[in-house]
Amino acid sequence: xxxxxxxxxxxxxxxxxxxxxxxxxxxxxxxxxxxxxxxxxxxxxxxxxxxxxxxxxxxxxxxxxxxxxxxxxxxxxxxxxxxxxxxxxxxxxxxxxxxxxxxxxxxxxxxxxxxxxxxxxxxxxxxxxxxxxxxxxxxxxxxxxxxxxxxxxxxxxxxxxxxxxxxxxxxxxxxxxxxxxxxxxxxxxxxxxxxxxxxxxxxxxxxxxxxxxxxxxxxxxxxxxxxxxxxxxxxx
Amino acid sequence: xxxxxxxxxxxxxxxxxxxxxxxxxxxxxxxxxxxxxxxxxxxxxxxxxxxxxxxxxxxxxxxxxxxxxxxxxxxxxxxxxxxxxxxxxxxxxxxxxxxxxxxxxxxxxxxxxxxxxxxxxxxxxxxxxxxxxxxxxxxxxxxxxxxxxxxxxxxxxxxxxxxxxxxxxxxxxxxxxxxxxxxxxxxxxxxxxxxxxxxxxxxxxxxxxxxxxxxxxxxxxxxxxxxxxxxxxxxx
DNA sequence: ACCTGAACACCGTTCAAGT
DNA sequence: ACCTGAACACCGTTCAAGT
Numbered sequence: 049x050x051x052x053x054x055x056x057x058x059x060x061x062x063x064x065x066x067x068x069x070x071x072x073x074x075x076x077x078x079x080x081x082x083x084x085x086x087x088x089x090x091x092x093x094x095x096x097x098x099x100x101x102x103x104x105x106x107x108x109x110x111x112x113x114x115x116x117x118x119x120x121x122x123x124x125x126x127x128x129x130x131x132x133x134x135x136x137x138x139x140x141x142x143x144x145x146x147x148x149x150x151x152x153x154x155x156x157x158x159x160x161x162x163x164x165x166x167x168x169x170x171x172x173x174x175x176x177x178x179x180x181x182x183x184x185x186x187x188x189x190x191x192x193x194x195x196x197x198x199x200x201x202x203x204x205x206x207x208x209x210x211x212x213x214x215x216x217x218x219x220x221x222x223x224x225x226x227x228x229x230x231x232x233x234x235x236x237x238x239x240x241x242x243x244x245x246x247x248x249x250x251x252x253x254x255x256x257x258x259x260x261x262x263x264x265x266x267x268x269x270x271x272x273x274x275x276x277x278x279x280x281x282x283x284x
Numbered sequence: 285x286x287x288x289x290x291x292x293x294x295x296x297x298x299x300x301x302x303x304x305x306x307x308x309x310x311x312x313x314x315x316x317x318x319x320x321x322x323x324x325x326x327x328x329x330x331x332x333x334x335x336x337x338x339x340x341x342x343x344x345x346x347x348x349x350x351x352x353x354x355x356x357x358x359x360x361x362x363x364x365x366x367x368x369x370x371x372x373x374x375x376x377x378x379x380x381x382x383x384x385x386x387x388x389x390x391x392x393x394x395x396x397x398x399x400x401x402x403x404x405x406x407x408x409x410x411x412x413x414x415x416x417x418x419x420x421x422x423x424x425x426x427x428x429x430x431x432x433x434x435x436x437x438x439x440x441x442x443x444x445x446x447x448x449x450x451x452x453x454x455x456x457x458x459x460x461x462x463x464x465x466x467x468x469x470x471x472x473x474x475x476x477x478x479x480x481x482x483x484x485x486x487x488x489x490x491x492x493x494x495x496x497x498x499x500x501x502x503x504x505x506x507x508x509x510x511x512x513x514x515x516x517x518x519x520x
Numbered sequence: 521a522c523c524t525g526a527a528c529a530c531c532g533t534t535c536a537a538g539t
Numbered sequence: 540a541c542c543t544g545a546a547c548a549c550c551g552t553t554c555a556a557g558t
Contacts, residue, residue, distance in 0.1 A: 084532060094543055096533085105532065155391050155437070165462050172464035186468045191492035194429070194437035201391070201430035201437055226401050228408035232422045256427035259503075263495040320551060330524055332552085341551065 061093060063101040067111040071147065074112065079149035084108070109153050114163040116150045117197075119143040123170055129178025130261060136171065137257060141198030151199040171196060180264075183274050188264050195260065200253055297329060299337040303347040307383065310348065315385035320344070345389050350399040352386045353433075355379040359406055365414025366497060372407065373493060377434030387435040407432060416500075419510050424500050431496065436489055 069091050074082050084105055088095040102108045121139040126132040144150050160168070168189070175185040194201055223230045305327050310318050320341055324331040338344045357375040362368040380386050396404070404425070411421040430437055459466040 083530085085530085096543060099533080100542090152392070156388075162461075165465060169462040169465040172468055176464055176467070182467055182470075187488060187491045189468070190436065190488040191495055193492070200426065225398075226405040228412055229401060229405040231412070231418055232408055232425070234418075252423060252426040255423045256429070259427055259496065259499040263499055267495075319549085321549085332524060335552080336523090 061091065061097060061101060063111070066091070066098055066101045066108070067115050070108060070112050071115050074149045075147055079153060082108075082112075110157060110161050113150065113154055113157060114161055116143055116147050116154075117163050117167050119146070120167065120198075123174055129174055129180075130265060133171070133174050133178075134257065134261060136174070137192075137195060137198060138254075139198075140196070141253060144198040151194070151197070151202075154197055154199075155194075168196070175264075178268070180268055181273070184264075184267060184272050191260060191264075195253075195257055198253075200256055202249075297327065297333060297337060299347065302327070302334055302337045302344070303351050306344060306348050307351050310385045311383055315389060318344075318348075346393060346397050349386065349390055349393060350397055352379055352383050352390075353399050353403050355382070356403065356434075359410055365410055365416075366501060369407070369410050369414075370493065370497060372410070373428075373431060373434060374490075375434075376432070377489060380434040387430070387433070387438075390433055390435075391430075404432070411500075414504070416504055417509070420500075420503060420508050427496060427500075431489075431493055434489075436492055438485075 066087070070082055070087055073087060073090055084098055085095045087108075088098050091098075098108070102111060117140075120143050121136070123136055124132050126135075157164075172185055172189060175188060176182075180188060189196070302323070306318055306323055309323060309326055320334055321331045323344075324334050327334075334344070338347060356379050357372070359372055360368050362371075380390075393400075408421055408425060411424060412418075416424060425432070
């Protein structure tokens, strides 16, 4: 829509142009349309021209993630760790929501890029600066998980409790098959103050985030330290 | 390894045989080797024969997830919701860990199957039976997210703080680039009571799980109820 | 009625051949 | 030295043709 395909043909290809075009294409037509061949066509070049700027498709996807992570606002210089962390994560969420494909692509990455490492490093710095021990910061970063990047594991959450289809199907056909699920779905639905299909994603995200931050804060205040020597050896 | 490829040729194809073969193939050779064509070859049939038993590849993946979910132990008839939920989730984790490809495939599903809905319904039942309100149960299920299925968003966690490669690379080359990340990695590494590459996944999982369950329990005891009327209208 | 070979419209990537 | 066309080894899926 907002991105022009023609006219771009003249500018020399660069890694940045390739990545920006890939992000724009994914935004407009979905991540499935981002193939090396299709992206090349959109840029008016031959597929192999892309390989001058990205080693392979994996690196293309890494670069696309970097573009999105780059949109996250830098840490506010606030003195209090809790609102600072909270705001940064909510900024990450806004960036991720601008690019609906991004959370899925982030999930699929196996090794972090320097940009991602930098983001994590700065998040760690916020906890350390807020008085968290090295050990507690470590566990806290793990516990945040995908919240770090502004998304919770949505799985099919939106379809579970609130997608009109599933909702209707559940209520009509299978209230005897999944009685508890239907009860939850109904409960969410009759609260019509929530926006959209019956459930407020933003509320759910902040609910979980604040629950975690509350827990972190409690452990920090209690001076949490790792449990005794012998941890779980092997869990299988 | 444990699965025979030859000899299976005689038994008539069935949905169950197709799914079991797909799971075994993914376990042995990775999810990337599970293509309709390759799976068919392993079963000694033509690719199109599979389409008699699964509508398409998406349904094949759905069925594979169902096989894994089916391995989760049923709820223990315990009276106390907390250990019951905890044990069930740890059972889910054990099932998922037997099939390393499963968490990624679960993440990629867009609509839940009846088997998945049944699992969620029974989890909801445990909270409701434990005295959680409909609303609180709803949020609690969202907050659990991927923990419901026994995995946290691992992202590249194992590589972040503890993969020998990243660890060594970080420590040697980039302690000035990612100082806080390196501090966390070192902290985890010098605690050699942890198993494996320097970080105990099981410990991290249980740390986050117990943090969430603590939070849930606190809200339940406090008689949590939804905040006032006007929620976030639209967050973008 | 059941099964399947060939074909279609794609992939990511290599590599030798063009300019 | 730079770029690229054709080719390779794959995909998921359709569909008409075989038995």
